[in-house]
Amino acid sequence: MDSILLIALLAPPMFAAAVAILARRAPVGAVWFDAAAMPVSAGAAAAIALRLAAGGAPLVIGTAWRLDALSALLALLVSVVATLAAWLGPGLERRGGVPGTEIRHFRIYANLFASTMLMAVSTSNLGVMWVAIEATTVTSALLIPLRRTKPALDASWKYLLICSVGIALAFAGTVLAFVDYATTGGDLELALNWTTLRTAAPSLHPEVAQLAFVFLLVGFGTKAGLAPTHTWLPDAHSEAPAQLSAVMSGVLLAVALYAVARWKAIIDLAIGPAFTDTMLLVVGMATVVVGSVSLLSQTYYKRMLAYSSIEHMGLACVGLALGPLGVFAALLHLTGHALAKSTAFLLSGRVYARYRSGKIGAVSGLLDTAPATGVLFAATLFALAGLPPFSLFLSEILIVQAAWRTAHGVVTALVLVLILLAFASLVTHLQRMLFGKAGRDEAGRDVLRGERASVPLGILALPVVLLAWIGVMLPAPLRMLLTYAAEVVRP
């Protein structure tokens, strides 16, 4: 049963990529296969998550695969967001006008990208986790310049170089931890396995463990968009096709932060949580400052969403440093952000299709020209700004509460101020887009008015409803899953 669930989780995106590679003549068939396959993956992730939320044992297959509550949470987020991207990706709309090769490229690399992320969160070997996360860079870098424009190529190159170098430093950290483990005389073949490392962790050498964590935080932090190596993120996330931005912003950053959290749990067993907490707090706060302050002056809406991702990753990083309640809040925050940000990016694609411009100033009267898209876009931005009833409101309150409880008076105040700043910037930019009179697009044509109810709109409404539901009710299975996942990071 366990292996069937694992195969159902990992195989669909791989098959979908393979079908897209083979279906040279009929990309449409590959698209439909993809749209039908991804929900299988999400269903398997949900089944695993429900089992773990009910207090079930981790899903362990041999020594290679292991999904505990933390893995299950990430697998669920990745597969759900990848499903949204598959459903709304190029090739399904009737009047698409997207070239067949572009559709095929998207379906190949988006699915390989999803596979590598799912592999990263379900492997039990922290070395293989590194390999998979490095592979996410390669697969997604190929998709950013789908249209092969110069800014997209430049952004992709910057992303590839900075993240490859960053992630190489994370490998140096992994090797340092492995070298340290080797001195304890354990079995070297299984050395990087989560359970082996956890058992051996108390006998690691404090100074080496600290050094390893510094490398790991800088490395995976680069990939998670943490300051000061976040510089690739605004370019990559704004130049990528909307469906890819949705997956990169929504879940890839969370997967990188997942790697940090995994290693934190190990290093904490060796030297206690004080060191890693301080590091995460400093890096996290710096990131929130960068994200919130940069939000003020954005002129492109996709860049605005990208800086908002930096702000939210910073908040989650701060949460990880604030004890058990903070870790719970951080994971809830990642959940809310995955849903809200991916939906916002998918909607930004619809906005672009209508106005043919990425500038905030060029979009006006969105509520008038495209009422449904406008309302949904407003809802996701309200969610990202931390307004009730959405779940990010709840997680931000919990992060502030955790900061207060762990007696970080200054941190509490600073976080509150920065959250308010981000809120003000987002809402200001949003109201410029929503209201006013719709003008002409870049080509000088009148912007198309009105939109009919359609399947994509229905799909895009789902995450918004889900966000409100989580924010108001915090359903018991999710609460339990988050509780168990938090216990993995901070027992």
Place this chain on the structure above:
Amino acid sequence: MDATFSLLTMTGASAMLLLALAVLWRHHVPAYITAFRMQSVALAFVGAVVAWFGDVSELFLVAALILALKGWIVPRILARMEARRPGDRGLHPLVNTEMSLLLSGGLAVAAYEISRPVAEVISLPTRGGLPLALALILVSLFIVVSRRQVIAQIVGFLMLENGIALLALLGAYGVPLVVELGVFLDVLLGVLVMQALVPGMGEPSAG
């Protein structure tokens, strides 16, 4: 026996660091590629030495793979990219030669300081080379951030990978084989993707 082992690995590790430092005063991309090729050969040599003296037979396979991939295939890809690259052949690094060497000297000293706790807990005869591995990591990082030409940046990144591989070889006789193979795959794919992205671009900086 241990003395020979230690001497051979130290020689290989020193050669690797020297090759990274050597590119700092070179102004042409082919010199970078050659230095990387020779450095990879030195890494394969260290791998083979550790395999022989440390009695880890799978490292022979790893050494052979290093030789094939980093000593031959990747340098060939880089040379092809260089041949196709249009325009200005100069490197124009952000930091001049004298300053580069001075800073790298500082990084090497820092590497000795940083690696002391690691070298202290290890009892393997190869531990003497650990500061060299860390120095190689830091100097390569410096190459990436201080060069503006894309192929020089890629070489810096690949030298960084070599430094980490050296660290793993000297500190623990290599990481588990499955991880090692995964890393090879990532390096190859990474370089192929970098190659695919480069044509048609100017000279971007690392930001």
